[in-house]
Amino acid sequence: GCGVKPASSGNQSLVVGEIWKIDNIDPATNGTLTMEKALITETLVGTKPNFELQPNLASEWQRIDPNTWKFSLRKDVKFHDGTTFNAEAVKWSLLRAIQINPQIVSFTKIKTVEAENDGIVIITTSTPNSDLPASLHYSNTSIIAKSSVDKDGKMIRPIGTGAFKLEQYDPSTGDLKMSKNPDYWGTVSKLDNLEIRALPDPNTRALALEKGEIDFTCDPPYNELARLEKVEGLKVELNKTARTYIIEMNLNEAPFNDVRVRKAMSYGIDRESIVKNVLFGCGEAAKGPYMPGMAWTNENLKGYPYNPAKAKQLLAEAGWQDSDGDGIVDHNGKPMRITLMTYPQRPGLPPMAEAVQAQFKNLGIDLKTEIMDSSAMSNIAAKGKWDMKMSAFATAMIPSPSYHLNILYYSKNNKVIGYNNPDVDRLIDQCMVEEDQQKKYALSKQVQQILEDEEPVLPIAYYGVAVAMKSRVNNFVFNPTAHDYMLTNEVNIKE
Amino acid sequence: MGRFICKRLAATILVIVAASMLTFGILHLTPGSTPATILKYAFIGLEEIPTDAEITEITTRFKLSDPLYQQYYRWIKQALRGDLGDSYVYRLPVAELIGLRFPATALLAVLSVTLSLLISIPLGILCAVKRNTFFDHFNRLLALFAVAMPSFWLAYLLIIVFSLGFNLFPVAGFRSLSSLVLPCVTLAAGMGAVTLRIMRSSMLEVMGQDYILTARSKGLYERSVIAKHALKNAFLPVVTVVGLQFGHMLGGSVIVETVFSWPGIGKLLIDSIFAKDIPVVQGCILLIAGTYALVNLLVDLSYALMDPRIRYGRES
Amino acid sequence: MLIEVKDLVKDYRVGILKNRCVRAVDCVSFSLQVGETLGLVGESGCGKSTLARLILMLIKPTFGRVCFEGQDLTDLSQAELLKLRREMQIVFQQPQQSLHPRMKLAESLAEPLRLYKLVKSKAAEKERVRHLLHEVGLSEEHLERYPHELSGGQAQRVALARVLALKPKFIVADEPTSMLDVAVQAQILSLIKKLQQEHKIGMLFISHDLEVIRGISDRVAVMQGGKLVEMGSKEQIFREPQHPYTKFLTGTVFELPTRLKRDNLRLVH
Amino acid sequence: MDVILLSAKTPKKVVLRFLKQESMLAVSGAAVLLVIMVALLGPLIMPHDPISVSLTEKVQTPSFQYPFGTDPLGRCILSRVIQGTRTSLTAAVVIVSISGIGGVLLGLLAGYKGGGVDSLIMRLVDVLLAFPSIILAMALIVSMGPGLESVIVALTLVHWTGYARLVRAEVLTLKQAEFVEGARALGNSSSRILFKYILPNVLAPVLVMASLDIAHIILSMASLSFLGLGAQPPEAEWGAMINQGREFIRTAPYVTLFPGLALMFSILAFSLLGDSLRDYFDPRLRDKVIE
Amino acid sequence: MLNKQVMSPLLSIRALSTCFQIQETVVKAVDNVSLDIYPDEVLALVGETGCGKSVLALSILRLLPENSLSEGSILYKGFEILEGSNEELRALRGREIGMIPQSQASSLNPLLKVGWQVMEVLRLHTKVRKPDAHKKVVELFSRLQLPEPEKRMDYYPHQLSGGMRQRVLVSMGVACNPNLILVDEPTKGLDAVLRMEVVKLLGRQAAENNRSMLLITHDLSVAALLADRIAVMYAGEIVEMGSSAGVLKIPRHPYTQSLLDSLPGRGFKPIPGFSPSLSRIPPGCRFQPRCRVACSKGAALHPDLREADPNHYVRCFHAD
Numbered sequence A: 001g002c003g004v005k006p007a008s009s010g011n012q013s014l015v016v017g018e019i020w021k022i023d024n025i026d027p028a029t030n031g032t033l034t035m036e037k038a039l040i041t042e043t044l045v046g047t048k049p050n051f052e053l054q055p056n057l058a059s060e061w062q063r064i065d066p067n068t069w070k071f072s073l074r075k076d077v078k079f080h081d082g083t084t085f086n087a088e089a090v091k092w093s094l095l096r097a098i099q100i101n102p103q104i105v106s107f108t109k110i111k112t113v114e115a116e117n118d119g120i121v122i123i124t125t126s127t128p129n130s131d132l133p134a135s136l137h138y139s140n141t142s143i144i145a146k147s148s149v150d151k152d153g154k155m156i157r158p159i160g161t162g163a164f165k166l167e168q169y170d171p172s173t174g175d176l177k178m179s180k181n182p183d184y185w186g187t188v189s190k191l192d193n194l195e196i197r198a199l200p201d202p203n204t205r206a207l208a209l210e211k212g213e214i215d216f217t218c219d220p221p222y223n224e225l226a227r228l229e230k231v232e233g234l235k236v237e238l239n240k241t242a243r244t245y246i247i248e249m250n251l252n253e254a255p256f257n258d259v260r261v262r263k264a265m266s267y268g269i270d271r272e273s274i275v276k277n278v279l280f281g282c283g284e285a286a287k288g289p290y291m292p293g294m295a296w297t298n299e300n301l302k303g304y305p306y307n308p309a310k311a312k313q314l315l316a317e318a319g320w321q322d323s324d325g326d327g328i329v330d331h332n333g334k335p336m337r338i339t340l341m342t343y344p345q346r347p348g349l350p351p352m353a354e355a356v357q358a359q360f361k362n363l364g365i366d367l368k369t370e371i372m373d374s375s376a377m378s379n380i381a382a383k384g385k386w387d388m389k390m391s392a393f394a395t396a397m398i399p400s401p402s403y404h405l406n407i408l409y410y411s412k413n414n415k416v417i418g419y420n421n422p423d424v425d426r427l428i429d430q431c432m433v434e435e436d437q438q439k440k441y442a443l444s445k446q447v448q449q450i451l452e453d454e455e456p457v458l459p460i461a462y463y464g465v466a467v468a469m470k471s472r473v474n475n476f477v478f479n480p481t482a483h484d485y486m487l488t489n490e491v492n493i494k495e
Numbered sequence B: 001m002g003r004f005i006c007k008r009l010a011a012t013i014l015v016i017v018a019a020s021m022l023t024f025g026i027l028h029l030t031p032g033s034t035p036a037t038i039l040k041y042a043f044i045g046l047e048e049i050p051t052d053a054e055i056t057e058i059t060t061r062f063k064l065s066d067p068l069y070q071q072y073y074r075w076i077k078q079a080l081r082g083d084l085g086d087s088y089v090y091r092l093p094v095a096e097l098i099g100l101r102f103p104a105t106a107l108l109a110v111l112s113v114t115l116s117l118l119i120s121i122p123l124g125i126l127c128a129v130k131r132n133t134f135f136d137h138f139n140r141l142l143a144l145f146a147v148a149m150p151s152f153w154l155a156y157l158l159i160i161v162f163s164l165g166f167n168l169f170p171v172a173g174f175r176s177l178s179s180l181v182l183p184c185v186t187l188a189a190g191m192g193a194v195t196l197r198i199m200r201s202s203m204l205e206v207m208g209q210d211y212i213l214t215a216r217s218k219g220l221y222e223r224s225v226i227a228k229h230a231l232k233n234a235f236l237p238v239v240t241v242v243g244l245q246f247g248h249m250l251g252g253s254v255i256v257e258t259v260f261s262w263p264g265i266g267k268l269l270i271d272s273i274f275a276k277d278i279p280v281v282q283g284c285i286l287l288i289a290g291t292y293a294l295v296n297l298l299v300d301l302s303y304a305l306m307d308p309r310i311r312y313g314r315e316s
Numbered sequence C: 001m002l003i004e005v006k007d008l009v010k011d012y013r014v015g016i017l018k019n020r021c022v023r024a025v026d027c028v029s030f031s032l033q034v035g036e037t038l039g040l041v042g043e044s045g046c047g048k049s050t051l052a053r054l055i056l057m058l059i060k061p062t063f064g065r066v067c068f069e070g071q072d073l074t075d076l077s078q079a080e081l082l083k084l085r086r087e088m089q090i091v092f093q094q095p096q097q098s099l100h101p102r103m104k105l106a107e108s109l110a111e112p113l114r115l116y117k118l119v120k121s122k123a124a125e126k127e128r129v130r131h132l133l134h135e136v137g138l139s140e141e142h143l144e145r146y147p148h149e150l151s152g153g154q155a156q157r158v159a160l161a162r163v164l165a166l167k168p169k170f171i172v173a174d175e176p177t178s179m180l181d182v183a184v185q186a187q188i189l190s191l192i193k194k195l196q197q198e199h200k201i202g203m204l205f206i207s208h209d210l211e212v213i214r215g216i217s218d219r220v221a222v223m224q225g226g227k228l229v230e231m232g233s234k235e236q237i238f239r240e241p242q243h244p245y246t247k248f249l250t251g252t253v254f255e256l257p258t259r260l261k262r263d264n265l266r267l268v269h
Numbered sequence D: 001m002d003v004i005l006l007s008a009k010t011p012k013k014v015v016l017r018f019l020k021q022e023s024m025l026a027v028s029g030a031a032v033l034l035v036i037m038v039a040l041l042g043p044l045i046m047p048h049d050p051i052s053v054s055l056t057e058k059v060q061t062p063s064f065q066y067p068f069g070t071d072p073l074g075r076c077i078l079s080r081v082i083q084g085t086r087t088s089l090t091a092a093v094v095i096v097s098i099s100g101i102g103g104v105l106l107g108l109l110a111g112y113k114g115g116g117v118d119s120l121i122m123r124l125v126d127v128l129l130a131f132p133s134i135i136l137a138m139a140l141i142v143s144m145g146p147g148l149e150s151v152i153v154a155l156t157l158v159h160w161t162g163y164a165r166l167v168r169a170e171v172l173t174l175k176q177a178e179f180v181e182g183a184r185a186l187g188n189s190s191s192r193i194l195f196k197y198i199l200p201n202v203l204a205p206v207l208v209m210a211s212l213d214i215a216h217i218i219l220s221m222a223s224l225s226f227l228g229l230g231a232q233p234p235e236a237e238w239g240a241m242i243n244q245g246r247e248f249i250r251t252a253p254y255v256t257l258f259p260g261l262a263l264m265f266s267i268l269a270f271s272l273l274g275d276s277l278r279d280y281f282d283p284r285l286r287d288k289v290i291e
Numbered sequence E: 001m002l003n004k005q006v007m008s009p010l011l012s013i014r015a016l017s018t019c020f021q022i023q024e025t026v027v028k029a030v031d032n033v034s035l036d037i038y039p040d041e042v043l044a045l046v047g048e049t050g051c052g053k054s055v056l057a058l059s060i061l062r063l064l065p066e067n068s069l070s071e072g073s074i075l076y077k078g079f080e081i082l083e084g085s086n087e088e089l090r091a092l093r094g095r096e097i098g099m100i101p102q103s104q105a106s107s108l109n110p111l112l113k114v115g116w117q118v119m120e121v122l123r124l125h126t127k128v129r130k131p132d133a134h135k136k137v138v139e140l141f142s143r144l145q146l147p148e149p150e151k152r153m154d155y156y157p158h159q160l161s162g163g164m165r166q167r168v169l170v171s172m173g174v175a176c177n178p179n180l181i182l183v184d185e186p187t188k189g190l191d192a193v194l195r196m197e198v199v200k201l202l203g204r205q206a207a208e209n210n211r212s213m214l215l216i217t218h219d220l221s222v223a224a225l226l227a228d229r230i231a232v233m234y235a236g237e238i239v240e241m242g243s244s245a246g247v248l249k250i251p252r253h254p255y256t257q258s259l260l261d262s263l264p265g266r267g268f269k270p271i272p273g274f275s276p277s278l279s280r281i282p283p284g285c286r287f288q289p290r291c292r293v294a295c296s297k298g299a300a301l302h303p304d305l306r307e308a309d310p311n312h313y314v315r316c317f318h319a320d
């Protein structure tokens, strides 16, 4: 029932409506696009849907000593320009990425990259880093051929090893056109062409999908999901991804330095209602930092189900009661007035903040919301004069059980929220050096349990991704490790 | 005349330099440390927390620890040599980046100015000629509504009706000629309404002048009175307004570009302001202020071209 | 000596670039006695109004001096000038435009009185305004009107009344009747003449209408292109003009009822 | 021939036109008054609390209880539109009065003093006018952090230039006017001339500009809010409400429709008022019969 | 002069009234005016500002704005102008009846070259080719003694002095050699030198081409110089009409007498009071309140225009 499909004359092609604007196709800084969406580049290490690592361009890896790693490379791989994928290419590519994007050094701690022979790369790190393989899954470490850049080192076009080759990039519109890579080392795609169009406006994406200008997109306006689902020829899937809406608090200051207050607040948030009404079901009420289904998620956490009575009781225990009858609880004559900061780029956040505001009002907490640029928000927080901030935090940027814990809860790393628990620090340390994956997972779960007891951060909901596509789009399986959505070489069009 | 242009150009350049200083200052007042902001927008993602090492790297890479005046001096020195520097975020030469985005905005602006003039000028004239008829009232009412219509709202209404309802034009983006239609109409509506009103009142004013009476007393046909005597005079104020409108259009395009995902300079500027991508912001401001000044210069010149009183000075 | 003007020069910067210099008044010198009327004639744009403004120090001269009762005005500060303003006044050409459009006549007329605290009480002020009004031949019903509700002649009378309220010693009348038709012109001129004689006011009367000048002035000065080309008593100027421009001017005066025959006209080439 | 004959024979057009001119002022004045009344009486006529969230009642279609329906967080849209009137109008009035007074004073100063002061002020104006106003406002708002206060400050900083230019131009012509020169000759001091003679005569165009400017500012605020730079939730502001309802434009168009209509109505009312004031003040359209 | 009276008039106005409606008030600018203009005659229409002179002229060409209404009859060579179609009138304007508008400063289109503006009327009515029209206009200019006529063709109005502009307007009015020229206050606001020039110009024009002219002015000396007959208007109506010499030498109406006395040459004797507002015209003699005779009859009754002497009409009860 939809409009005429564009650019189709027998050969299969898929048009994707991308959710961000596209002004950068350098894999070192925008690897998510080239790796996960355009399928042009690949990294050394891959992940399974449950976030366990698996071989990709590297067939296996070994830690030789605390600072040295040996990666064996896959033999049968060729770049799109026909050159062979080898250790030299990996070395050049990684060093280039490090030089361009400072984040890669801080993730990987790479010091040197050496090609032992064609098929083996030796990587040394500046400090011991048990997460090196996991960090080499990070899309910005995609391996590209040297011919991707000109003689000044300027990116011409990414030439990778993926299932599709970049045919055309229009920097003025941000449109990417890919054709299939018939020499792909894995399964060759059934699609002949893949096209990505930047459509940052959610309404526009929904309209474009309905009109038939695109075949696939994600995150249309949440409220239109139900409607789109009913449109003939379209299907909608709700999925979760490794990102959690959380509220951080300034633990250095009252009232947040009191665990009873934190718990009270956690009980006072009706997560189910938020997910249902604010996110239109796109997401899931959070129990802990990690969504279910990840290898290191502690599935035993009970979370804080909505319980305003208990919340009030906890507040009262902590000395917060409405003594002057103005509807706002107070302690030593000081009413509880707090400010919640958040930013607008994730459309769910501002209305969520308002919902929290309304729910806190029932507890007698006067919450004010402020919406600002996210960098302004972290700047204010860094100065120490803040109460609460809400964000959507990626939990598996690097698929490692310790990475996210280390950033957010390790006392030395996150001075902003001021969480300081020696047990947690010790467990995270152990988790980071531990070689055995299963033991790592267990340590992580232990930390998660402590976090549930102390509630230094309020998890609200797991981030949901709504994928909307033509019914004809076949074999799309959502991969939760994706940043937004991830296509695979399996996707094709039903005839 | 030549000296007039020279002096105007010099003044324009001074104004642009001052404007660039102003933006430079404003950007540095923005909360959030510059390196962290750049990191978030260009490298690590909005929600990630920059580490100290990353911040140091960015600070030294872009020489952000230098005092403000040094940074500005460096920028202006480069700019005078024709080099606008490299974008922090896109890591492309600013000139190239702007070169990519400007044509889309220019195309949009020029087309919508043309469209709005093509419609509003004849309508304005007709309204003046048939003043106080139904035609006049209807068009003035329409113009009033168009002025009062927020462009983003109009844009959505147009999309719903013409893209979804009648499936006539693409929803967004800049991929074919037909995708020009809706953004152009959106931008042209507001401007056209203003021009129509100015044209009408200017025309009415001119029609009351003595020389129109003279023309009529010669026995001219009414249409030659309008075409040969009234029009040219009535155009003078319209030209100024069109020049000013052009500036508004550059501003208004930010909104239209957002709604229609139009890859133009307005969107680039706003994004760069957020990202503290100073070279790009400066480049865009330079371009916008320059274009604006150029348009105004052209307006002045065409004014002089149209009006002999200015061309030959007032004294006889 | 009431007024003494010496080598007065005024240059205007003109053009879009303000780079060209126009000499509007060029080295003008003359003097004026108490109670005397000097008529100033000259074609349009020859610098008459500029000269008037210069004498009253409404604009600064480029060069030259103006003395009022022996006091040099050129070097005075604005504050010192303010004190002298009461003694020297000006009446302009455009009757309607020389009154504040948003002030009722009562206010306009009371203003000079208040400015120089010439009256003690509200009642005295009212009385004085009424008196002034009668003096220029207007009735009280006009007090509540705005300038645009008056005819040109009436407005010009109000402007005159305002000036007279101060009993100045010197008045510049800058073409006060050129916008009025003959009948109204006669009203204003006779009024000026009457008041001048009553109050012994020295006057510089500017006009380009020789007939008017002839009717009102004691001495006549002729201006051309910013320069004073001839000056003398009325009789002198009209009977035996010396300067060719004066001759030309006086030659064009129409006499009534000299009927210029159309056939005669053909000869006047 | 007399009045009766004339009005009998002339097409009614003639009479009607003049009636219409007055009625335009009356209608727009009434519309503006309505907006102002809504703003003033806001809390009294709101059926619900404009900011209390009720997630279970989100996006309900207009009903007896919620005449304009509810927004995505279950708030009464009618109440929010009314609250939005207060917000927009207050902000617009604040902006217009501060920028208006500032601009007028600076314009007076520049026009009357001339010379260095004039050059300084006018160059500043030129610099501010080198960018489209909305872009400058955006840059300022980003630097101050989004929010209504920032919008007010930014728009004030941007808008005074218009008044300064207008007033300066008027002063330059008025300075030459005979009645001002006469006042000077009469012995008025500079400040008295400025405030008593010149100011009253520039007020009419300033008033016209101000009422057009209110319309313009309401629109600018809405645009800024639309881009997420303006009023922040849960503050009710039309632009922010439209922005919020943006995603619902097809499933629940009333979420944007009513704030949009309110926005349009106010802009329409104020621009119409400005127009008719301009006509009213224009001396050429005034009764010119003189005795 | 007498033989003119027996000729049939070129333009014959009968009982012409013109009103304007301004909001609720009606301004009766021309009230029951009847006059004739004969071939080869200059008729001067004098009267103070606002008495309706220009409106009368514009009524003849039907160039008044929408809010006006003319009644009565204007016959031009037997053609009823008030009932003519727009097209008929258009053909009349410029070709048969020329007009030299009131203000030289604003009556020329500032954006067009003056030569072109004059050529326009020529080419419109006479279908001459462009070069011929050009030649003809240069000739006109030189006949009107415009210095360097060839060069002036390409000048814009603001580059000419007032007198030169006046001459351009004259050349425009006479370009098609119309039978009747309406000249509206050609000397208003000009200084003495320019005034003389313009008068000479018009005199020459009338004399050389033997065409009729309606000369509107409030300057009696100009009227005296140029006119064969003079009509004096007061508050919308004609109060005295007669030969030029008759009216100026032996004025019959008190208004004319007072007007002459207020001339500078006669010692500025002003007329007391003001003329009535055209929207509130008193019932009796309109000049009565200011009249030196000021009879009681005039206070209540409105006098008719009577022939006091042969061909000398006066609207006064005391004209004999």
Ligand SMILES: Nc1ncnc2c1ncn2[C@@H]1O[C@H](COP(=O)(O)OP(=O)(O)OP(=O)(O)O)[C@@H](O)[C@H]1O
Pocket (backbone or CB within 6 Å): C012, C013, C014, C022, C023, C024, C042, C043, C044, C045, C046, C047, C048, C049, C050, C051, C208
């Ligand atoms: N403010 C000014 N700036 C520049 N030039 C001026 C200015 N005022 C007057 N002029 C010039 O000075 C000359 C004399 O002007 P002025 O007004 O004194 O003439 P006038 O004799 O009063 O003329 P009119 O009879 O038309 O009033 C003119 O050439 C005029 O253009």
Ligand SMILES: Nc1ncnc2c1ncn2[C@@H]1O[C@H](COP(=O)(O)OP(=O)(O)OP(=O)(O)O)[C@@H](O)[C@H]1O
Pocket (backbone or CB within 6 Å): D288, D289, D290, E020, E021, E022, E027, E029, E047, E048, E049, E050, E051, E052, E053, E054, E055, E056, E065, E102, E185, E218, E278
């Ligand atoms: N378009 C118009 N609308 C209304 N009233 C008008 C219009 N034109 C003229 N009048 C009125 O008609 C009356 C006569 O005006 P007219 O222009 O004929 O006077 P005039 O005798 O030519 O005076 P002047 O010597 O000033 O030119 C005046 O009271 C004037 O206000």
Ligand SMILES: [Mg+2]
Pocket (backbone or CB within 6 Å): C048, C049, C050, C174, C175
């Ligand atoms: Mg003058």
Ligand SMILES: [Mg+2]
Pocket (backbone or CB within 6 Å): E053, E054, E055, E102, E184, E185
């Ligand atoms: Mg007239």
Ligand code: NI
Pocket (backbone or CB within 6 Å): E285, E287, E288, E291, E293, E294, E295, E298, E316, E317, E318
């Ligand atoms: Ni009588």
